[in-house]
Amino acid sequence: MTTTDVTTADPRVHGAADGEAPPRATPYKWRWLALFVILGAELMDLLDSTITSVAGPRIESALGGSYSQLQWMSAAYTLAFAMLLITGARLGDMFGRRRMFLVGTAAFAATSLLCGLATSPETLIAYRALQGVAAAMMVPQGLGLLRDMFPPGELAAAFGIFGPVMGLGAVAGPIIGGFLVDADLFGTDWRAIFFVNVPIGIAAFAAGMRLLPRDRVDARRTVTLDMTGMVLLSTAMVLIILPLVQGRESGWPTWAFVSMAAALPAFALFVWHERRRRAGGASTLVELSLFRNRAFTSALVVGLLFFSTMVAFMLIVTVYLQAGHGWSASDTAVALIPWSLACTVGAGLSGGLLAPKFGRRVIHAGLLVQVLGVLAVWYTVDHDPAGVSGWGLTPALAVTGLGVGLIMAPFFDIAIAGVSFEETGSASGVLNAVQQLGGAVGVAAFGTLFFHYAEGGAASVQAGFTDGITNSLLVMAGVLAATWCAVFLMPKQAREDGGSGH
Structure with missing residues (x-):
């Protein structure tokens, strides 16, 4: 090339x-x-x-x-x-x-x-x-x-x-x-x-x-680079992510909640600055026009919920197996391979075959499959806590991974479907930031719930961690159900020529 x-x-060369x-x-x-x-x-x-x-x-x-x-x-x-x-x-x-x-x-x-x-x-x-x-x-x-x-x-x-x-x-x-x-x-x-x-x-x-x-x-x-916008946005991100990363470890002190509350006015100040800068004809750090795009804004909501559960699921299953059952890190990682392989299959099916034809219905189907998988893990653990094994978890983990894979390809495709070339970089950055934020929120929220039960004075360590994972998985299934409802806000297809359109 x-x-x-x-x-x-490039048509720009010709005007x-x-x-x-x-x-x-x-x-x-x-x-x-x-x-x-x-x-x-x-x-x-x-x-x-x-x-x-x-x-x-x-x-x-x-x-x-x-x-x-x-x-x-x-x-x-x-x-x-x-x-x-x-x-x-x-x-x-x-x-x-x-x-x-x-x-x-x-x-x-x-x-x-x-x-x-x-x-x-x-x-x-x-x-x-x-x-x-x-x-x-x-x-x-x-x-x-x-x-x-x-x-x-x-x-x-x-x-x-x-x-x-x-x-x-x-x-x-x-x-x-x-x-x-x-x-x-x-x-x-x-x-x-x-x-x-x-x-x-x-x-x-x-x-x-x-x-x-x-x-x-x-x-x-x-x-030009909007340095003021960069400082304001970075400050807002620090105010919300720092307590999410450190809060549980520090016992959720007052400063953690004050910091998260302060993130909201910091974000508001950033938006005000960006609008003022755009009105003056200067380039902005984020293309604010993105947030008038229904496909993009709805994808941010879905992404925040979805990635919070995906990251938290991996965390609580890993901690449960290692701390609750004494598995080694490598044994735990090998046990999670069915999740990964099924995710590969699901992504291949949705990206190449299903998503172009069925659009957001593939995301809906993936979320239903993921809910079934999470409930299957809950049943496996709750039914025989002492007998949990890698082979016993394989079917449930595979179903969960299949659901994740079905969601992944159409999600990103639909999220940036209506984004112009000029906005693509900003859209990519915002999507990735929301993915990271969703993971941090999921780890903080589900981690707190998990350890609340795990360290809640159960008769044994195994019983405590079993209480932690079972209660967390039930709440996670509820969050995924809410995510399923939020998907209705997204366009039916990634591209206008892909079916029913927007």
Whole structure:
């Protein structure tokens, strides 16, 4: 793919409206190979979000530090990532998604190297935060690049691959982490979980240079970054995510609730600033026109509820098996493989076959299947708490994973269906931020409920954790039912030519 190929396919060169970039006249030649470059970066982020959990005790033993510092080795990454996702997406809008993807990939590899070289808990926490910043530059470019590379008829199939990657990444992280730590490759011990990102990052950067389409950024646009908006939005995100990450660990002190309450006026101030800036003709951090798009705003509600349950489900099942039954981290991860494999099957079915024809009905079906799976896990645990086994949980976990997979592909496809090229970066950043926020809310809310019962003075440790997971799963089924109702707010189809339209 040459520069000439890109410019001749871009109607802007021939006088298209400023700030718009219509789809390419012909599909991008290397789009499927480029898709796997983007998925490689997504997988690198997903693995790094979960891979540290299994290595935590080894890191604490090697570097020392408190239990709180051990928690922040993961939380620093999540907080920095969530804070700057929208900023990273906006940078992609302004400077080009290919360029920011490559910058983020290179930075992710470099900060992974720094994490592996850390000599104290404090430096590791700082490097993990920098790694989260790099991920925020890299990850939100993916959706925009897909919209630019794929024609509408192939977009659902491309999105259908994201579900399996997310499922495999979530389960593979602890497995790969356990192997790398136990293998002690070249005497690197726990540091190998970070060093492994370096060759992957280098390979993704080199492949991206060759395979990703050149950016189609209009040189006539005034490129400015809304620094005030970035500070206001980052402050609002910190105010809500910091207490969600730290609150339960600290016993939900008063400051946690004050912080979450303060997030609302902080968000309101950000919106006021963005409107004022737009009225003055300046570029904004978030395209406020997004929130007049029914497909997008309804998807934010559905995404917040859905991702809160998905992340929380993995948390409470993992803690239940390890703390309640004494399973090892690797045994627990292997037990969750049916969830991941079924998620892969569900995403393949919905993305390539079902979603283009049935639209949001696939999301409705997926949520029903997921509710059945959650209730099946509840029944399995409640029916014979002492006899819980990996094989016994396999059918219920597989049904739950199938439901998640059915939802994933049509959700993202419908969410950005009515988003213009100019808005795609902002939409991607907001969607990713809501995904992170949903996960944080789910962990905080369901984690609090789970541990309330688990530590509530039951006759035995196993009985306490059984009470925790059964009560949490019943509430989760209720939240998923509410999500099913919220899906009616979304358009019937991802594209107007896909059926009944909007």
